[in-house]
Amino acid sequence: MSELSILGRRLPKTNSWAHLTGSARYADDIHLPRMLYGRLLRSTRPHALIKRVDVTRALAHPGVVAIVTGADMPEKMGIMPSTQDETALAVDKVRYVGEPVAAVAALDEDSAYEALSLIDVEYEDLEPIFTIEEALEREDVKIHEEAKRANVFKEVHLSFGDLDAGFAAADHIRDDWFFFEGNTHAPIESHACVASYDADGKLTLWTSTQVPHYLHREMEKVLGLARSRIRVIATPNGGGFGGKSDPFGHEFSAALLSMRTKRPVKIGLDREEVFYAHRGRHPVKMHLRTGVKKDGEITACSLQTYLDGGAYASYGIATTYYTGALLTVTYRIPAYKFDGVRVYTNKPPCGPKRGHGTTQPRFAFECQLDKIATDLGFDPIEYRRRILQPANSRTVNELRITTMGLGDCLDAVKRSTSWERKKGQLPKGKGIGVAGSAYISGAGLPIYWNEMPHSGAEIRIDRGGGVTVMCGTSEIGQGSDNMLAAVTAETLGIFPEDVHVVSGDTSLAPVDLGSYSSRVTMMAGNATKNAGMKLRDMLFEVASEKLGAPADRLNAAYRRIFDLQDPEKHMSFVEAANLAEAKFGTLVAAGSYKPPAGIGGSYKGAGVGPTPAYSYQASVAEVTVDLETGQLTVDKITTAHDCGRALNPTNAEGQVEGSAYMGYGEIMVEEQVFRGGLHKKPSLLDYKLPTSLDTPQLEAILVETMDSEGPYGAKEAGEGPLNPVIPAIANAVYDAIGVRFDETPITAEKILDALGKRDNRGVPKDRIGPDGLADTRRDPKRALRRLSASTDARERKRVESPAE
Amino acid sequence: MKEMTTLRVNGETHTVAAEPHHTLLEVLREELNLTGTKHGCELGECGACTVLVDGTPVLSCLTLPAQIGDAEVLTVEGLAKGPELHPLQTAFAEEGAAQCGYCTPGMLMSAKALLDAKPRPTRDDIAHAISGNLCRCTGYTAIYEAIEKAAQRV
Numbered sequence: 001m002s003e004l005s006i007l008g009r010r011l012p013k014t015n016s017w018a019h020l021t022g023s024a025r026y027a028d029d030i031h032l033p034r035m036l037y038g039r040l041l042r043s044t045r046p047h048a049l050i051k052r053v054d055v056t057r058a059l060a061h062p063g064v065v066a067i068v069t070g071a072d073m074p075e076k077m078g079i080m081p082s083t084q085d086e087t088a089l090a091v092d093k094v095r096y097v098g099e100p101v102a103a104v105a106a107l108d109e110d111s112a113y114e115a116l117s118l119i120d121v122e123y124e125d126l127e128p129i130f131t132i133e134e135a136l137e138r139e140d141v142k143i144h145e146e147a148k149r150a151n152v153f154k155e156v157h158l159s160f161g162d163l164d165a166g167f168a169a170a171d172h173i174r175d176d177w178f179f180f181e182g183n184t185h186a187p188i189e190s191h192a193c194v195a196s197y198d199a200d201g202k203l204t205l206w207t208s209t210q211v212p213h214y215l216h217r218e219m220e221k222v223l224g225l226a227r228s229r230i231r232v233i234a235t236p237n238g239g240g241f242g243g244k245s246d247p248f249g250h251e252f253s254a255a256l257l258s259m260r261t262k263r264p265v266k267i268g269l270d271r272e273e274v275f276y277a278h279r280g281r282h283p284v285k286m287h288l289r290t291g292v293k294k295d296g297e298i299t300a301c302s303l304q305t306y307l308d309g310g311a312y313a314s315y316g317i318a319t320t321y322y323t324g325a326l327l328t329v330t331y332r333i334p335a336y337k338f339d340g341v342r343v344y345t346n347k348p349p350c351g352p353k354r355g356h357g358t359t360q361p362r363f364a365f366e367c368q369l370d371k372i373a374t375d376l377g378f379d380p381i382e383y384r385r386r387i388l389q390p391a392n393s394r395t396v397n398e399l400r401i402t403t404m405g406l407g408d409c410l411d412a413v414k415r416s417t418s419w420e421r422k423k424g425q426l427p428k429g430k431g432i433g434v435a436g437s438a439y440i441s442g443a444g445l446p447i448y449w450n451e452m453p454h455s456g457a458e459i460r461i462d463r464g465g466g467v468t469v470m471c472g473t474s475e476i477g478q479g480s481d482n483m484l485a486a487v488t489a490e491t492l493g494i495f496p497e498d499v500h501v502v503s504g505d506t507s508l509a510p511v512d513l514g515s516y517s518s519r520v521t522m523m524a525g526n527a528t529k530n531a532g533m534k535l536r537d538m539l540f541e542v543a544s545e546k547l548g549a550p551a552d553r554l555n556a557a558y559r560r561i562f563d564l565q566d567p568e569k570h571m572s573f574v575e576a577a578n579l580a581e582a583k584f585g586t587l588v589a590a591g592s593y594k595p596p597a598g599i600g601g602s603y604k605g606a607g608v609g610p611t612p613a614y615s616y617q618a619s620v621a622e623v624t625v626d627l628e629t630g631q632l633t634v635d636k637i638t639t640a641h642d643c644g645r646a647l648n649p650t651n652a653e654g655q656v657e658g659s660a661y662m663g664y665g666e667i668m669v670e671e672q673v674f675r676g677g678l679h680k681k682p683s684l685l686d687y688k689l690p691t692s693l694d695t696p697q698l699e700a701i702l703v704e705t706m707d708s709e710g711p712y713g714a715k716e717a718g719e720g721p722l723n724p725v726i727p728a729i730a731n732a733v734y735d736a737i738g739v740r741f742d743e744t745p746i747t748a749e750k751i752l753d754a755l756g757k758r759d760n761r762g763v764p765k766d767r768i769g770p771d772g773l774a775d776t777r778r779d780p781k782r783a784l785r786r787l788s789a790s791t792d793a794r795e796r797k798r799v800e801s802p803a804e
Numbered sequence: 805m806k807e808m809t810t811l812r813v814n815g816e817t818h819t820v821a822a823e824p825h826h827t828l829l830e831v832l833r834e835e836l837n838l839t840g841t842k843h844g845c846e847l848g849e850c851g852a853c854t855v856l857v858d859g860t861p862v863l864s865c866l867t868l869p870a871q872i873g874d875a876e877v878l879t880v881e882g883l884a885k886g887p888e889l890h891p892l893q894t895a896f897a898e899e900g901a902a903q904c905g906y907c908t909p910g911m912l913m914s915a916k917a918l919l920d921a922k923p924r925p926t927r928d929d930i931a932h933a934i935s936g937n938l939c940r941c942t943g944y945t946a947i948y949e950a951i952e953k954a955a956q957r958v
Contacts, residue, residue: 012897019905020893022840022880026906029839110823188844188852188940189906238842238906239940271845477904477941650900654946658903661943684849684938692931692944700945 005557006490007712010650013482014496015236015475027208027235028192028268035194036065036105038254038267039112041119042276043094043101044791046130046346046677047143048123050092053102058118063111066260067119068253069102075222079214079246079351081448083154083313085144086349088222088252094123095143095311096348097677098276103253105265125788128346128677132285132306133774135343143311143344151344153309154320158605160396161335166300170291172375176368177287177770179743180360182308183670184280185353186689189238191277192268195254199262204231205255208238209504210245210474211514214447216506218247223255234504237515240476241662242352245516246279246314275682279351280672282319282342283308284360285773288368296376296383300335303327303361306773307342307350314351316342318443318608322357325609327365328395329438330406330616331387336396347674352516354662355722358439366435366727367742370734379423380434380731381414384618398601402613403705403715405642406436409618412640412701417620423735429625431736435727436618439720441644441710442519444595444610453592455523456510459488459531461587465559465574467492469531470502472512473524478718479651480520486647487525487711491532492539493556494573510590518716521647522612523593525711530591535580538587542579543571596709612709615716616642619660619724623732630752632733633696634664637725640701644715649702655717656700663725665690667744676788742769809869813838814882822869829853829864832879840880840909844938851937854910855879861917861936880909883916891957892916892950901950903941911937915951919958925951 018024055067070091078084090101102119106112129135129143135151143151167173193207203225209215212234220227237244250267257265269277285306291299305323309316324338355362373380384406389395391404413434414420422432446454457471469488473480485499502508512524537551539561544551547570549563556562562570581587600610619639625632637660646652669688673680681687700721706713730741739754746768749758756762806821813836820835829846832838832855844850846865853864856878883890892915895901902908911934918925918933925933930951931944939947 010898013900013902016897016902016905017893019902019908020880020889020896020912021884022838022909024905025839026842028843029833031834031837031839186940187904187906188850188938189842189904190844237904238844239904241940271847271849477906479903650898650946654900654903654942657943657945658941662940664943683847684845685847689938689940691935691938692947693935695944698943698945 004490004712005493006486006496007647008645008649011496011648013479013651014485014499015481024236026189026238027194027206030194030206032194032196032264035264035266036107036257036261037109037112038103038105038257038265039116040100040250040253040267041102041116042273043090043097043099045094045123045125046097047126047128048094049126050090050094050101050121051124052122054120055102057120058104058115061111061115061118063107064104064115065107066105066257067102068256068260073222073252073256077218077222077247078313079315079447080313080317083317086312088249096346098273098348099311100249103257105257105261130345130347130674130677132308132343135345143346147344153313153342153344154317156320156340156605158324158397159337163300163302163335163337166335167291170299171294173289173291174368174372175289176742177285177772178364178367179770180284180363181744182281182283182350182672183666184275184278184672185241185243186684186687187237187239187241187243190269190271190274191244191248191250193251193254194264194266195258196264197258197262202229202231203255203259204233205251206233206235207251208244209234210237210240210476210516212474212504212506213472213511213513215247215251219252219255222252231507234474237474237476240515241354242356242516243279245352245514248277271684272682275679276348278310278348278672279314281353281359282350284323285770286361286364288364290368290372292372296372296378297387298331298333301327301333302337305340305361307340308345309342310345310347310349312349314349319352319357321605321608323361325397326358326438327361328397329399329401329614330389330436331384332389333396346677354659354719355439356517359723359726362437362723363727363730363744366724367730367740370433370731371740381410381419384436385410397609398606399609400599402709403644403707404616405703405705406438406616406618408703409616409640409642410436412703413618413620413638416699416701417622417638419620426735429627429736431623431732431734432620433728433731433735434618434620435724435731437720437723438614438616439716439723440517440611441522441613441615441716442595442611443517444599445607446513453527453594455512455527456590456592457524457527457531458510458588458590459535461535461577463578463581465498465577466500467494467498468500468502469528470509471524471528472504472506472509473520474504474515476515478515478520478655479648480515480524482651483521483525483647484528487528488532490712491529491536493561494559518719521714521716522710525714526593527591529711530593531589534589534591535587538580538584539576542583543576546571546579613644613707613715615720617721617724619728621725621728621732623729623736625733625736625751627755630748630755630757632668632746632748632751634729636697636699637664638699638701639721639725640703641717641721642703642705642715643717644707644710645704645713646702647712647714652702652717653700656721657698659719659721660698660725661690661695663722664696667726667729667746669745671745738766740767740769742767811869811877812874813877814879824870827865828867828869828872831869832864838879838881842906842909851914852907852910854913854937856913856917859917859920861914878913880912883912891954895950895954895957899946899950899953901942901946907937907939911939911947919955923958924955
């Protein structure tokens with residue numbers, strides 16, 4: 001292949017200018033004539049039967065135009081077709097505080113707000129379940145009647161290779177429990193949508209969604225309106241991170257309210273609602289057992305995960321499998337057993353957050369490998385380096401690996417941090433730690449079973465040399481619009497600014513499954529390249545005739561088509577386009593992409609884990625622990641990431657830095673925790689996103705492996721780099737103070753506890769973490785008593801002083 | 805009841821009818837259609853709604869138009885001088901400092917106030933200046949680099 005003209009260069013994103021001038025139009029920026037404003041009434045109870053919903057008083061409130069309730073949209077929905085257990089608004093029963101129950105449309109937002117308190121809902125409280133242990137045991141309380149065993153949503157059991165022989169052959173076995181606390185995405189843009197049902201019987205929904213295609217399907221199902229009459233447009237997402245990947249109640253409610261009123265309806269969530277909408281990182285307890293030979297070679301590994309799923313399925317079936325699937329792609333594991341169970345609890349549903357389901361077991365595994373390295377007296381980088389899963393191989397669970405840059409990533413972070421001068425040589429209170437990781441470049445299978453492409457793109461060339469690329473991808477800040485423009489420009493030999501991008505529009509663009517599982521560059525990039533190559537062939541055919549050079553000797557770059565042997569023989573892109581249109585008719589081409597067959601196994605559950613190509617990454621964290629206050633300071637995080645080819649190094653580095661930031665937040669402060677079903681910190685002040693003053697120095701190093709599966713060699717960059725950061729920090733804390741943190745987050749309080757300084761009687765500990773499934777530190781009954789007291793008080797206040 | 809309010813925004817004078825309890829953020833977005841200024845919490849926690857009032861960064865979600873009288877409000881839409889972008893805007897584009905772009909308008913306004921007050925800021929100055937503007941995408945690194953680059957060009 002000839003040299004690339006666009007890809008690999010640090011060009012500004014083509015959609016930057018809209019972001020930087022305030023002209024980017026996010027969902028809440030849309031204003032349509034006659035538009036109504038909607039608000040959702042949300043459950044105040046964690047688990048209750050809905051005995052009655054009376055909207056009479058609310059409908060009489062000035063300004064209120066329409067109200068819908070669960071009974072208006074009883075159809076079950078949910079992102080995974082096999083586990084649809086949700087309704088747009090609660091029907092008969094609520095299962096978490098914050099679950100939407102009714103939706104009001106009014107002339108203005110204030111009136112809609114006021115009307116909410118005039119909707120009379122009569123609940124009959126049921127006993128709520130808040131912990132994994134209770135959910136597993138309580139047959140007498142069923143959050144979902146359909147659950148076969150207690151409140152188990154999904155159980156999976158997979159086994160590969162001879163586990164018993166593996167453990168029997170081990171010289172050393174580590175057996176540890178870990179806990180990863182739940183946390184949430186907290187995008188700065190809260191979810192918003194505008195629905196407009198027009199006189200022609202067609203519905204348009206503008207919404208901040210990562211998955212316009214899947215939402216399109218659910219809209220048809222819930223609204224009973226043919227999909228041909230529905231158009232979903234994903235507006236630029238002001239951050240996604242997985243939190244806008246489910247179909248949400250407010251989207252269906254806005255649509256139905258618009259259908260009822262024949263007026264556009266906007267619903268935007270407020271910040272507190274976003275915390276309850278959630279779908280974020282699952283809290284996971286993990287029991288991990290790994291056997292190794294004296295030289296450190298792994299002989300067997302067994303992992304049991306317990307996921308606290310919250311009240312509904314969301315992506316839970318995939319999350320459950322993901323807690324086991326990717327543990328095998330980094331280091332050689334000849335025998336592997338994975339058991340996972342996800343339970344329902346009366347809390348907001350968990351779902352996919354950056355690193356989906358792999359972040360928690362990766363934390364456990366990399367912390368345990370660090371312990372093994374310590375036990376055997378190995379340097380943790382050298383140790384990992386020795387046991388790497390090779391490139392172009394199959395794992396024990398039959399995942400196909402192509403390029404594998406973890407070794408290079410480990411070398412890069414070692415070099416960049418002067419590891420050898422620091423490891424084992426820092427004073428008490430200072431530490432350095434490492435971890436490796438991997439992630440998928442897109443899921444091998446779609447969410448609903450079908451044989452169609454995962455991504456389609458259409459490219460059109462106009463007579464003036466302008467080019468439009470259309471693809472169903474959703475721009476969530478990861479740079480997918482720019483990727484489409486850059487790949488189109490590279491393929492056709494023009495500049496990204498010559499390309500108009502139409503994305504996330506189910507009417508104008510071919511289907512792309514969405515911005516999840518780090519699939520967009522791999523899949524939409526390949527589809528776009530594929531479409532571009534068809535047009536390039538047409539352009540080269542006419543250029544070949546005109547220039548008198550064989551087509552295979554031509555190249556396209558800088559808005560020219562030229563003879564590689566004699567670059568003086570050239571013609572402009574516009575001229576070639578005009579000649580090609582004269583010869584072939586209107587210049588349009590479509591391309592599509594589907595992952596290759598044979599990248600995974602054929603056992604039940606083999607659908608989760610395979611990908612066209614895995615990304616790899618390694619992080620080194622350097623920390624300081626204040627031995628008096630317990631304050632943990634992360635001084636620097638260095639992450640090397642194998643992204644195949646960096647199509648735009650600036651943007652790829654941005655993904656690595658952003659991932660490091662988010663991982664840092666997860667292990668330091670972020671917790672999605674509840675008291676009696678109420679979120680303990682549903683605001684940006686209390687939840688504490690790291691600010692610029694909190695965030696450590698971040699260094700991103702790109703390792704390029706040029707994977708033949710990716711468009712121009714690219715793999716993913718958006719999610720994998722989060723994973724190694726968390727265990728690297730935990731391992732650095734061990735290096736600093738000799739205490740293992742087998743749970744997240746690592747707070748100053750826990751460090752003081754470990755140092756024996758939390759109170760005067762304190763005894764130092766060498767480990768903080770769970771010893772089993774049971775959680776003895778919490779008293780759910782106490783929380784419940786407090787909740788019922790505060791709910792009663794709120795209810796009394798509401799009845800005594802109803803809104804005007 | 806709506807009341808008439810006169811505001812000076814981006815060098816233009818606007819008189820609009822607005823509910824007196826509606827914030828500057830709401831009036832900018834809903835009455836003046838200046839939707840470049842964003843909201844992330846409407847509680848003064850995220851900084852997305854930062855605008856400059858007589859050159860000082862304020863959270864427009866916590867400010868009532870009545871509080872600012874005839875002071876000059878500058879929003880992201882007023883940052884460029886006609887077709888000429890502000891050096892911060894070009895530097896943010898070049899350094900990849902805007903990913904999803906949602907915190908960007910507020911971030912730009914805080915950065916402008918910093919550069920106006922201190923043309924050669926240290927990285928520590930920058931970290932303090934943008935510490936009230938939450939960004940969930942970048943880890944702030946690219947933002948530091950962009951502000952430093954812009955400082956060299958202002």
